[in-house]
Amino acid sequence: MSMILSEEQVxxxxxxxxxxxxxxxxxxxxxxxxxxxxFGYSKELxxxxxxxxxxxxxxxxxxDGLDFGFKGLGIIMEEAGRTLTASPLLSTVxxxxxxxxxxxxxxxxxxxxxxxxSGDCILALxxxxxxxxxxENISVEAKKTDTGYLLNGTKQFVIDGHIADxxxxxxxxSDQAGSLTGLSLLLVDKETSGIHIDRLSMVDGRNSANVxxxxxxxxxxxxxxEEKNGGDLLYKVLDLGRIALAAEMLGTMQQAFDTIxxxxxxxxxxxxxxxxxxxxQHRAAIMFxxxxxxxxxVMAALTAVETNSDDxxxxxxxxxxxxxxxxxxxxxxxxxxxxxxGMTDExxxxxxxxxxxxxxxxxxxxxxxxxxxxxxxGY
Amino acid sequence: MTDLNEFQQEVRTWLEVNCPASMRxxxxxxxxxxxxxxxxxxxxxxxxxxxxxxxxGWTAPxxxxxxxxxxxxxxxxxxxxxxxxxxxxxxxxxxxxxxxIGPVLLEYGTEEQKQEHLPKIVxxxxxxxxxxxxxxxxxxxxxxxxxAVEDGEDYIINGQKVWTSYADKCDWIYALVRTNxxxxxxxxxxxxxxxASTGVSTRPIKLISGLSSFCETFFDDVRVPKKNVVGEVxxxxxxxxxxxxxxxxxxxxxxxxxxxVFDVRKIAKDYCSGSDGKVSDPLxxxxxxxxxxxxxxxxxxxxxVMEGTKAGSSTGSTSSIFKFIGAELNKDxxxxxxxxxxxxxxxxxxxxxxxxxxxVAHEWLRSKANSIEGGTTEINLNVIAKRVxxxxxx
Numbered sequence: 001m002s003m004i005l006s007e008e009q010v011x012x013x014x015x016x017x018x019x020x021x022x023x024x025x026x027x028x029x030x031x032x033x034x035x036x037x038x039f040g041y042s043k044e045l046x047x048x049x050x051x052x053x054x055x056x057x058x059x060x061x062x063x064d065g066l067d068f069g070f071k072g073l074g075i076i077m078e079e080a081g082r083t084l085t086a087s088p089l090l091s092t093v094x095x096x097x098x099x100x101x102x103x104x105x106x107x108x109x110x111x112x113x114x115x116x117x118s119g120d121c122i123l124a125l126x127x128x129x130x131x132x133x134x135x136e137n138i139s140v141e142a143k144k145t146d147t148g149y150l151l152n153g154t155k156q157f158v159i160d161g162h163i164a165d166x167x168x169x170x171x172x173x174s175d176q177a178g179s180l181t182g183l184s185l186l187l188v189d190k191e192t193s194g195i196h197i198d199r200l201s202m203v204d205g206r207n208s209a210n211v212x213x214x215x216x217x218x219x220x221x222x223x224x225x226e227e228k229n230g231g232d233l234l235y236k237v238l239d240l241g242r243i244a245l246a247a248e249m250l251g252t253m254q255q256a257f258d259t260i261x262x263x264x265x266x267x268x269x270x271x272x273x274x275x276x277x278x279x280x281q282h283r284a285a286i287m288f289x290x291x292x293x294x295x296x297x298v299m300a301a302l303t304a305v306e307t308n309s310d311d312x313x314x315x316x317x318x319x320x321x322x323x324x325x326x327x328x329x330x331x332x333x334x335x336x337x338x339x340x341x342g343m344t345d346e347x348x349x350x351x352x353x354x355x356x357x358x359x360x361x362x363x364x365x366x367x368x369x370x371x372x373x374x375x376x377x378g379y
Numbered sequence: 380m381t382d383l384n385e386f387q388q389e390v391r392t393w394l395e396v397n398c399p400a401s402m403r404x405x406x407x408x409x410x411x412x413x414x415x416x417x418x419x420x421x422x423x424x425x426x427x428x429x430x431x432x433x434x435x436g437w438t439a440p441x442x443x444x445x446x447x448x449x450x451x452x453x454x455x456x457x458x459x460x461x462x463x464x465x466x467x468x469x470x471x472x473x474x475x476x477x478x479x480i481g482p483v484l485l486e487y488g489t490e491e492q493k494q495e496h497l498p499k500i501v502x503x504x505x506x507x508x509x510x511x512x513x514x515x516x517x518x519x520x521x522x523x524x525x526x527a528v529e530d531g532e533d534y535i536i537n538g539q540k541v542w543t544s545y546a547d548k549c550d551w552i553y554a555l556v557r558t559n560x561x562x563x564x565x566x567x568x569x570x571x572x573x574x575a576s577t578g579v580s581t582r583p584i585k586l587i588s589g590l591s592s593f594c595e596t597f598f599d600d601v602r603v604p605k606k607n608v609v610g611e612v613x614x615x616x617x618x619x620x621x622x623x624x625x626x627x628x629x630x631x632x633x634x635x636x637x638x639x640v641f642d643v644r645k646i647a648k649d650y651c652s653g654s655d656g657k658v659s660d661p662l663x664x665x666x667x668x669x670x671x672x673x674x675x676x677x678x679x680x681x682x683x684v685m686e687g688t689k690a691g692s693s694t695g696s697t698s699s700i701f702k703f704i705g706a707e708l709n710k711d712x713x714x715x716x717x718x719x720x721x722x723x724x725x726x727x728x729x730x731x732x733x734x735x736x737x738x739v740a741h742e743w744l745r746s747k748a749n750s751i752e753g754g755t756t757e758i759n760l761n762v763i764a765k766r767v768x769x770x771x772x773x
Contacts, residue, residue, distance in 0.1 A: 002686065003679070003683035004686050261768060261770075264770060273771070275770040276771055278764075281760070281761070281770050284768055284770065285760040285761075285768065288700075289704055292680055293677065296676060299679075300683075321672060367665060370664075370668035371665070373672060374668050377644070378657075379644050379657055379658050379664065
């Protein structure tokens with residue numbers, strides 16, 4: 001119902017913003033990239049985040065989490081997005097932990113969730129099998145055996161795939177590829193034999209990997225949720241991921257816009273501030289208006305998660321598509337309005353462009369979500 | 380909470396009894412009313428519905444009861460809106476009084492002005508038009524030249540206004556006039572007068588759509604009492620900007636983001652669907668999603684800003700953002716409609732076209748004014764750039 005933050009949520013936002021500004025400047029991502037860091041995120045930063053309870057923010061108290069609610073997570077994602085913070089928030093806290101909270105058995109929950117909450121366990125959801133997000137056409141197969149499952153196939157662009165302790169793999173147990181039924185989610189320990197991981201180097205400097213499962217033998221206890229009915233669980237988790245990622249992107253685009261605005265008020269040409277030129281003023285005003293719409297769709301989607309609304313899927317697609325398009329535009333303007341300096345590696349704004357394109361296609365491009373919105377609305 | 384539940388029950392029962400059946404069908408263009416002294420009703424139910432809602436004060440649900448309003452809290456107003464929406468009730472009237480001058484009088488008006496004008500606005504007895512733009516002063520509104528010269532207890536007004544909506548049908552006007560020629564913004568005053576006053580004449584302007592909802596309005600020695608000034612003399616620019624905020628907000632909320640605007644989804648299904656009932660051309664489908672999603676996002680933004688305002692957080696010049704986005708969205712909607720309908724949506728007149736198809740064609744043309752009237756898109760972008768983003772001209 002509420003489209004504005006509660007007092008408690010505002011406090012969280014203030015402390016998150018302060019923390020991110022101090023502890024996670026863009027220079028940290030630059031350093032990880034330049035040093036080709038083995039982990040792709042700062043373990044020190046992650047331990048601070050964990051101390052504040054962020055790793056367990058969506059985990060029930062019973063499993064050592066904070067149980068603060070999804071809006072709280074959205075607030076953190078947005079603030080972390082401002083400085084392009086590289087961390088396991090999306091892979092582990094949003095997609096991983098929620099898969100287990102929503103679908104896991106008591107044993108799976110008690111084995112894994114406390115370790116996630118203490119920051120000692122990285123999870124990776126393995127869904128995509130090609131360059132485009134296409135969860136409706138999963139073909140990686142888990143064949144039923146006497147003792148469990150035999151997993152075969154390759155997952156691509158798995159976020160934090162090279163550092164994951166566990167994979168949550170969306171696999172087909174029955175039916176043809178393209179069918180919406182017959183899917184299951186399987187919890188796979190990275191130590192299981194037959195797993196090959198290729199870390200990918202992406203333009204945004206953030207973690208991604210291709211993961212091949214070659215006759216990986218799993219016990220029956222690897223199953224998350226019900227066999228062959230994993231589709232609903234998967235789609236729910238993907239929607240949570242889309243909404244949380246949209247929140248992150250909202251933070252990122254606002255920071256990019258603030259950077260643009262500061263430059264318009266500082267850079268002079270022809271003896272005048274370039275922000276006095278109407279050609280730039282109007283474009284800035286359009287970007288600002290787009291951000292206002294983005295704030296609303298993200299807030300509505302976060303609220304829908306907390307109220308378990310029937311509109312969740314629709315609002316997730318609305319949020320992701322709206323934010324995608326606005327961030328796309330702002331990331332391009334960010335370079336153009338900075339002129340030559342925007343093209344230099346030394347200046348941070350390029351990082352915002354590079355992150356934009358990866359974030360846009362992650363968990364569904366705009367055209368994917370407009371198609372989905374059409375399907376959900378019956379036209 | 381129980382009080383609100385009771386209120387909801389009360390509203391539901393009242394609407395059940397008082398909203399005529401034909402007022403629960405989609406609005407038809409020639410049954411729209413703006414109220415006023417001489418108005419005639421094609422459908423007698425329109426009159427009945429307006430009278431009943433007006434007497435209840437529910438045409439202006441949030442206005443105080445002593446001025447004829449509903450005296451409802453924001454929560455109650457929401458419930459009323461939901462219940463009206465639930466039965467698909469038509470808006471009782473289109474009213475500049477309700478949208479624009481009423482809210483301004485509540486803030487700036489004298490007690491006498493409020494008592495005289497507000498109840499008649501609520502009940503639709505007096506209709507209002509807006510005297511802002513002049514032939515040489517549209518976007519550069521503050522340059523306006525219509526003069527008001529003091530004469531005892533009155534002002535004598537001379538000049539010309541243009542783009543006065545429904546001036547030929549309206550009873551009263553709120554006009555911006557120049558009371559000081561030395562300074563530009565600081566020489567403007569807002570004043571109210573009866574359109575039946577001696578010296579007022581109007582001439583409808585025929586638009587590209589073939590419709591004539593706008594007029595040229597002429598003032599020739601019109602005598603208006605000084606007590607009809609709204610706010611302070613020479614402070615009309617501030618008053619007029621407040622009114623423009625109401626105009627931009629209300630047009631955006633009630634017109635561009637209304638559920639009553641025509642249904643582009645149905646048009647796409649009627650004209651572009653394949654055998655499975657879905658839109659067959661993926662590009663048309665994508666365009667439709669863009670429009671519906673923008674509309675959805677805009678509605679959520681109204682909701683967010685409304686809740687923020689209630690909670691006391693300032694949101695800046697949101698009216699310009701709403702007006703800019705709403706106007707562009709509405710133009711896109713009509714472009715989509717005629718594209719989806721093809722030439723069947725571009726008929727001018729005649730029996731080869733349904734009344735609905737002809738409406739779409741004419742409204743498509745009419746929609747081009749959306750980003751001109753009430754502040755052009757460019758002016759609204761200027762407002763955002765300067766007042767919100769702090770980008771200056773020097």
